[in-house]
Amino acid sequence: MGFQNTLYCKVLVLTCILLLLSIPLAGSSYLNFLACMALVYSIWALGYNLLLGYTGLLSFGHGAYFGLGAYTVAILTTRYSIQSLPVVLGTAILVSTFFGTIIGYLCARHVAKYFALLTLAFSQLFYALTFKLYKWTGGSDGIGVKPLKLLGLEFSGIGDTVSYYYLVLLFFLLSLYTSWRIVNSPFGKALQAIRDNPLKAESIGIPVKRYKWYAFIVSTVYSGLAGALYAPLFGHVVPDLFHFSFSGEVLFATLLGGHRIFIGPVIGAIVFTIARSYITAVTIYWPLVLGLLLVIVALFFPHGVIGTLYTTLKGRFRRL
Amino acid sequence: MGEVSRRDFIKGLIGGLIVGGIVGAAGGYVATPPREKTVTIEKTVATGTPKTQTVTVTETVTAKPSARKVPSKPIKLGVITVLTGPGAMLFSTGLKALEMEVEKINAQGGILGRKIKLIVRDSGGKPDKCIEHFKRLVTEEGVDYITVGATSAEACALAPIAEELGVLTLIQEGTATKLFEEIDPHPKYVFRIDNYDALDAISHAIAIHRTWPDARKFAVIGADYVWGHDEWNIITTVLKKLVPDMEIVAEAWPPLFAKDYSAHISKVLAAKPDVVELCLWGGDLVTCIKQGIGYGLFKQCRVSSVTGGEYIWGLGTECPEGILCSTRYYFLYPPWDRWPLNREFNEEFHRRYPNVRGGYPGFNCNSAYTAIHALKLAIEKAYTIVGGWPTTEEIISVMENLMVPTPGGYRYFRKEDHQMLGYAVSGLTKVSKEFGFAILDPVWVVTPEEMTPPPGVKWKEWVESWRRKE
Structure with a gap:
């Protein structure tokens, strides 16, 4: 019986959910904001890990789909005054998935470094376009985002952060559940087979390129959703979201937590968000500190912090 | 009078202590004369008269x-x-x-x-x-x-x-x-x-017209992003009001943080403008000016820069003389x-x-x-x-x-x-041995009244409303 089906696991999941539900009870609007940010990054990392952890594809351009989701929300709410939550979020996910489908089709035909470079190139293309189309996008100044509305309630990270936190938490739990179902489905197992040995996977009848493309599309759905939730949280979006350095943040978070374990990217995203928040408040050399952290993770925790912990504990239990 | 129980006695004692405490505190507060606090504020004021100190x-x-x-x-x-x-x-x-x-x-x-x-x-x-x-x-x-x-x-x-x-x-x-x-x-x-940006551009356009009222043909080398395009748009809108027969003869838009401006300099020089505006900032402006020296940009036409006053020190004594530079504050003004x-x-x-x-x-x-x-x-x-x-x-x-x-x-x-x-400062570059870089000499100012739209009015509406005095 796997760890995931044990009573301990169920109790742990329930405790985590209760803990997440109780965060606003602390009464700190900054904590709510930070928690929202961590959950948004977690959704993004969950989708990203479908590619990196489960399909073995390294993307340097997932900021593009995050940015498309964020900019769709900004343009709809600010330029067209459309603030309906389901309409705005739905459109943001559609736009991001649409471009993900086209770009994914072109990228999934390639492997390893060529795949990585192509994703980076498309991301930089969107970055340049956002600068150029400044009448639409606001260029380097960016564009403001108005709150989302549903049933007379307003959702944004500027005003009442509690309601926005619960909205983000709802989408996080949905993402977590769907992602869990995907990785444990036959499709998810096929992706893992592709990751471990594409040739063998092909030989047993798995359409490798098509499945890689599907995985890419699914990951862009998560990225679009994360971007769409990020925009009202900050109330402003800028072209930096499309920049490859921003894409690097989700890669960092995923590696930090561990890309070979389902919950790794979520833990990585939470640790990354909290660490960055505190390190930037303490020192102006925070990029150096984060860089060092990445070096330490790469050298001493090749499976990420949670991944390494899990592997170690699993080994100990086996010995016992 | 009935017998007082132990419980009632304690209740009475606590109640008495609370009431007594409140009355005592209030009495003490009333009895104490009001305490006034005196604070001394020191203000440094410049008298403004020639050769005086601040007081x-x-x-x-x-x-x-x-x-x-x-x-x-x-x-x-x-x-x-x-x-x-x-x-x-x-x-x-x-x-x-x-x-x-x-x-x-x-x-x-x-x-x-x-x-x-x-x-x-x-x-x-x-x-x-x-x-x-x-x-x-x-x-x-x-x-x-x-x-x-x-x-x-x-x-x-x-x-x-x-x-x-x-x-x-x-x-x-x-x-x-x-x-x-x-x-x-x-x-x-x-x-x-x-x-803000619109005031920079409006004041700079006014300064260009005041410095070179005969200029008719204008060109730009501007950073290809929202700031560069916006500044040039405002400068030309104002210049069209001040010089109705002005003409834009060339526009070159290098990307932000470009390293090579040779193609852009050649393009604007080929159009033979009276004035070339450098809508760049920081290292971009310094690099463009340095490369412009080699191409004879400053000998063949007049050059201006909306942000120049802030960055020309970075050119040292290499800076060509006679560039019209503007800025929000210049260290030598007021004198x-x-x-x-x-x-x-x-x-x-x-x-x-x-x-x-x-x-x-x-x-x-x-x-x-x-x-x-x-x-x-x-x-x-x-x-x-x-x-x-x-x-x-x-x-x-x-x-x-x-x-x-x-x-x-x-x-x-x-x-x-x-x-x-506050006012905006403009001036022409002149190499100074004393400072070791080019300074602005002479220096002029454009006042807030000349360059600022009234509250609630957007710059474009305001500039469009300008009428020439016949």
Whole structure:
């Protein structure tokens, strides 16, 4: 019986959910904001890990789909005054998935470094376009985002952060559940087979390129959703979201937590968000500190912090 | 009379003690004569007469006994600025000037006896980090006020949050025109110090026309992003009003942070313009001017730059003479003999930071000075009015229309949109052996009245409404 089906696991999941539900009870609007940010990054990392952890594809351009989701929300709410939550979020996910489908089709035909470079190139293309189309996008100044509305309630990270936190938490739990179902489905197992040995996977009848493309599309759905939730949280979006350095943040978070374990990217995203928040408040050399952290993770925790912990504990239990 | 139980006795005893305590305290309070607090405020005032020093005026204010007491703990001033990334060179000098002024104010006893404690955060020029710092400073670290030396994108992102959280926020730069035209048209807690982009462009266009009234054919080498295009759009809109038969003969748009401008210089030279405008800033402007020397740009036509006054020191003595440069504050204006505050500010900056910006402060240093002194002035003035430590709202009501003596002359906050107004400086470059780089000589100014749209009116509507006097 796997760890995931044990009573301990169920109790742990329930405790985590209760803990997440109780965060606003602390009464700190900054904590709510930070928690929202961590959950948004977690959704993004969950989708990203479908590619990196489960399909073995390294993307340097997932900021593009995050940015498309964020900019769709900004343009709809600010330029067209459309603030309906389901309409705005739905459109943001559609736009991001649409471009993900086209770009994914072109990228999934390639492997390893060529795949990585192509994703980076498309991301930089969107970055340049956002600068150029400044009448639409606001260029380097960016564009403001108005709150989302549903049933007379307003959702944004500027005003009442509690309601926005619960909205983000709802989408996080949905993402977590769907992602869990995907990785444990036959499709998810096929992706893992592709990751471990594409040739063998092909030989047993798995359409490798098509499945890689599907995985890419699914990951862009998560990225679009994360971007769409990020925009009202900050109330402003800028072209930096499309920049490859921003894409690097989700890669960092995923590696930090561990890309070979389902919950790794979520833990990585939470640790990354909290660490960055505190390190930037303490020192102006925070990029150096984060860089060092990445070096330490790469050298001493090749499976990420949670991944390494899990592997170690699993080994100990086996010995016992 | 019945027997008193033990329980009733204890109840009575506790009740008696409480009532007695209250009556005793009230009696003591009434019996004590009202205590008045006297606070001495020292103000440094430049007299403005030639070759005079600044004078310190002492004002004594007596606070009413009922007034809010001056807290004993230091004033926590949150500072969010860019200390890493491409904008760091520009913004870090503003922080240096701010630290210099805070040190001086603290040495003189602080603001009404309260020392200022700076809590500095680096945004790296990224709006999301800027917002994160802002929320943390306000909700977790309990800062009293915030000043921001940051990019336009950061200012635009920050303003709605500052209004929502109700924190007095002094934006030093962040000069996007749309900040008060679109994003925060009726600000309550947000004030901006520097001239914004539209004012830079309008004043520069006026300066071009005044310097070279015969110029008809114009060309531009501009940074290919929103700021470059917007500035050129405003400059040409104003020039069309001033010179109806003007003509744009060439436009070249190198990308931001380009390294090679040769194709762009060749393109504009081929069109034989009267004036070439360099709508660039920072290292881009310096690089373009250096490459332009080799192509004979400065011999074949007149050259102007909307931001030049801030960056020409970086060219050293290589800088070609006769470039018309504009800026928001120029370290030699007002002349030091006529405005001692400017001389003192420059001398102090030069003494502390001889290797920063050639040893002389730039526009963001002046705005940092202005931010801290405007806050000090507003708090002290509000204190004299309310007779106690003022609330944020009371400080704001004083800050609206507040006139502040700055190294760059007197500047004031406009009540309607919280934009500080001051003149813009333009001048022609001339190599100075004394300073070791090109300075602006002669220098002219464009006044706020000439370049600023009325409150609530967008720059385009205002410029379009200009009519030529026949």
